[in-house]
Amino acid sequence: MTGEKGLTIIETMIAGFVLVVGAMGMATVISDVLTLTTQTDETTLAVQAAQSQLDRLWAQAADDFPTLYVRYNEDTSDDPDADSPGNRFDVTGLDKIDAEPNVGEILFFINEHDAAVELGLKNNEGDHDADGVYDPTDGAIDMDLNGEFNETDDKVTTPWSPNPPSHQILPVRIEIQWKEPMQGTTRTYVLESIIYPR
Numbered sequence: 721m722t723g724e725k726g727l728t729i730i731e732t733m734i735a736g737f738v739l740v741v742g743a744m745g746m747a748t749v750i751s752d753v754l755t756l757t758t759q760t761d762e763t764t765l766a767v768q769a770a771q772s773q774l775d776r777l778w779a780q781a782a783d784d785f786p787t788l789y790v791r792y793n794e795d796t797s798d799d800p801d802a803d804s805p806g807n808r809f810d811v812t813g814l815d816k817i818d819a820e821p822n823v824g825e826i827l828f829f830i831n832e833h834d835a836a837v838e839l840g841l842k843n844n845e846g847d848h849d850a851d852g853v854y855d856p857t858d859g860a861i862d863m864d865l866n867g868e869f870n871e872t873d874d875k876v877t878t879p880w881s882p883n884p885p886s887h888q889i890l891p892v893r894i895e896i897q898w899k900e901p902m903q904g905t906t907r908t909y910v911l912e913s914i915i916y917p918r
Contacts, residue, residue, distance in 0.1 A: 755902055762814060766896040766909035769811040769824060773894050776805075777826070777915050781890075785917035789890060792826050814898035817906055823898045829891040890915045 727735070780788045791804040799806075808822040816823045894911045 758902055759900065759907070762898065762900065762907065763909065765811055765813045766898065766907075767911075769809070769814075770894045770896055770909060770911040773809060773824065773826060774892075774911060774913055777892060777913075778918075781915045782918045785915075788915065789828055789830065793828060811896060811898070814896070815901055817897055817899050820897065824894065824896045827893045827895065829893070888916065 777788065777792065780791060787800055790798045790800060792807055794807045796804075796806060807826040809824040809826075810816070811823050814823045891914050892912070894913075896909045898907055899905070900907060
């Protein structure tokens, strides 16, 4: 029969198949957009929380630099008072990793060699030139935390020891690790700075 109008069953099935494939593609795109939006929101929370902690450290340094380390380190036995916040913190909106007590941690580098290594100024085998190229004969010294300008590996004296505090600068890393609720993967944001008295 020629000239009939309408669709055959095969044409209808093909059109339905094309619609289903298109709908599945759209669902995938929408899912990916939701995942990226969630990741962006979580990263924003982590960045804001790390910056807030760094601002607190700078405020403490301006107010009382010698007690900064003992107030924010992981050892609670050297806290000057019950109001010392310690080195762990939570971030509202971020899920902690199962084995961890909190999502955020403040780490200080009080050993001059470790500070230089952790902040990428040198590695354990040798030093880096100014252009970042590894050179074992470079002669760069460890990070000078106490202003003595020597090549010994000094550990910073805390203010609560018999000696006065010896650090002039205090390298710090603020690290936030959380678990994404949708994918269950671990994400990390790190903020590093060097705190000094103002």
